[in-house]
Amino acid sequence: MKIVLYGAGGPVAAAAIAELERDHTLRLTDVRPPNEPHPHQQDPARADRWPARPHAREHEFVPVDVTKPDEVLRAAAGMDAIINLSVVRPDPVLSFRVNMMGAYHVMQAAVAQGIKRVVHTGPEVIIGHYWHDFDVTVEAPPRPGTGYYLLTKYLGQEAVRSFAETQGLEVIALYFHVFQPAEATERLPGASPFLVSWGDTGRAFRAAVEAPPMPHAYEPFIITTDLPQGKFNAEKAKRLLAWEPRDIFPGHWRRHVPRASAEHRRSAGGP
Amino acid sequence: MLLTGGASRLGSAVGAALAAGGHAVRGTDTVPLTEPASGWGEFRQGALTDPDFVAPLLEGVQVIVHLAPLALPETMPANAPAEILDAAARGTHVLLTAATEQGVRRVVQGSTLAVMDAYPDDLEVDEQWRPRPRPHPAEMAPYLAELTAREFTRDVQLKAPPSIICLRFARLAVASGNGGETGPPAAPESSVPLSDLPLTDAVHAVQRALDALEKDLRQRGHRWQVYHIAAPAPEARYTSALARQALGYAAPESPRS
Numbered sequence: 001m002k003i004v005l006y007g008a009g010g011p012v013a014a015a016a017i018a019e020l021e022r023d024h025t026l027r028l029t030d031v032r033p034p035n036e037p038h039p040h041q042q043d044p045a046r047a048d049r050w051p052a053r054p055h056a057r058e059h060e061f062v063p064v065d066v067t068k069p070d071e072v073l074r075a076a077a078g079m080d081a082i083i084n085l086s087v088v089r090p091d092p093v094l095s096f097r098v099n100m101m102g103a104y105h106v107m108q109a110a111v112a113q114g115i116k117r118v119v120h121t122g123p124e125v126i127i128g129h130y131w132h133d134f135d136v137t138v139e140a141p142p143r144p145g146t147g148y149y150l151l152t153k154y155l156g157q158e159a160v161r162s163f164a165e166t167q168g169l170e171v172i173a174l175y176f177h178v179f180q181p182a183e184a185t186e187r188l189p190g191a192s193p194f195l196v197s198w199g200d201t202g203r204a205f206r207a208a209v210e211a212p213p214m215p216h217a218y219e220p221f222i223i224t225t226d227l228p229q230g231k232f233n234a235e236k237a238k239r240l241l242a243w244e245p246r247d248i249f250p251g252h253w254r255r256h257v258p259r260a261s262a263e264h265r266r267s268a269g270g271p
Numbered sequence: 272m273l274l275t276g277g278a279s280r281l282g283s284a285v286g287a288a289l290a291a292g293g294h295a296v297r298g299t300d301t302v303p304l305t306e307p308a309s310g311w312g313e314f315r316q317g318a319l320t321d322p323d324f325v326a327p328l329l330e331g332v333q334v335i336v337h338l339a340p341l342a343l344p345e346t347m348p349a350n351a352p353a354e355i356l357d358a359a360a361r362g363t364h365v366l367l368t369a370a371t372e373q374g375v376r377r378v379v380q381g382s383t384l385a386v387m388d389a390y391p392d393d394l395e396v397d398e399q400w401r402p403r404p405r406p407h408p409a410e411m412a413p414y415l416a417e418l419t420a421r422e423f424t425r426d427v428q429l430k431a432p433p434s435i436i437c438l439r440f441a442r443l444a445v446a447s448g449n450g451g452e453t454g455p456p457a458a459p460e461s462s463v464p465l466s467d468l469p470l471t472d473a474v475h476a477v478q479r480a481l482d483a484l485e486k487d488l489r490q491r492g493h494r495w496q497v498y499h500i501a502a503p504a505p506e507a508r509y510t511s512a513l514a515r516q517a518l519g520y521a522a523p524e525s526p527r528s
Contacts, residue, residue, distance in 0.1 A: 069351075069353065092322075093320075096364075097357055100356060100360060101353040101356060104352070104353040104356060105353055108353075108406075143422075143425070145426045145428060146364070146368070146419075146422045146426045146428070146429065147428075151419065151422060152360075154418070155356075155419065158414070158418060159411060159415070162411060166389065166403075166405045166406065
């Protein structure tokens, strides 16, 4: 399958590329040229956590600014599927122009080039307002608030949904929150009950690209590993995408209980 | 009052009616007025996406009538639809950010009933149905502006969130005779199609929404309210029943063809 990736210079894209490059032909696009490393790669503390690409090979690269519809359209020519990973976070202008306008341009390109399968990506927009809730599903109404990043990604999602529902497209939307290397032995700063490894992230993209048609034209999924807090889960991704998280960070959510303590609880009638 | 989209046909009519009612109206739009505002206080041309333009716009303002999301698709180039979405959504964000910072807590926002047109014609669609806008900016721009504004009414991070009444208007009738009209020559009122909303009815709805906000600035309950302002004919696609009940919207029946 020939797949074009928009926003291919970031870490999530690296995870997707690492998984897809074994079996698919990739066209990578980004506003940043490939010889200019992503800011995270220039930060030693974060570069260590960049996704690995064990089967790395060269791919076609096309410079694309997603705020320019002609560039987006040309990059989609001849492709079978689209993955949109483009994102800008706190910028008051570019967040709207990349996250919302860019998403609109990508969907315009999909329609114009006759590409049905689009994998859209975004942050969870169901965490902040639901911070004290549990069993939160991907179908919970988005509550992004007024901050630039979540709001503009939400507006982009709604534009994508509109194209999907009215133009006969198949959109699979993957929602993420926190990424962490599978080999991390302890929780990294920012880890949350909505967490996934880079490897499982890449496998989610493979599942999304290769999945059969979904029940709805716009089908969103929570992509998280299995965690014990009971807040978020990936049941829908398991059921419809046949995606299973392999990395479950077993040491991250357990505390050490000294043997004497455990024996004391048992003798007191505890579990 | 600040009136955005003030150069549009609806904006001009709303501005004239508010000014006639004794309100000091500051109009704004990205395009100039096509004729001098009748009785307005002032008019400033500029883009709501520019925070430096918006902040002084709000000086002394207590209430906003935000019609720009409806007006922008009519004035911006149609060959760049995403630019229209950006102007509508980001402009709404800039406007409401400045409004909350300056303590403006009452807003009437204009939107379109076309966001419901994708539903089959034989369904009784009201305010409880999920909008299904098509990607066209005439539907998508007001819809994204709605979503943006709604977040301002319920963001727990905001100290003093605004109360916003969103009016989704049916397609406005071309016939009017009110100021600012730039469309085809005005037809007599009796030729207004049954599916269209007379301009006077739309203006009346804005006035009723402003009255409702003035009487009941929400201390509790939902600060985001949506009302459909439909064509008055019994055969019309949508109904204004909720607006009649909650706002006292009672547009006079217009003679129809």
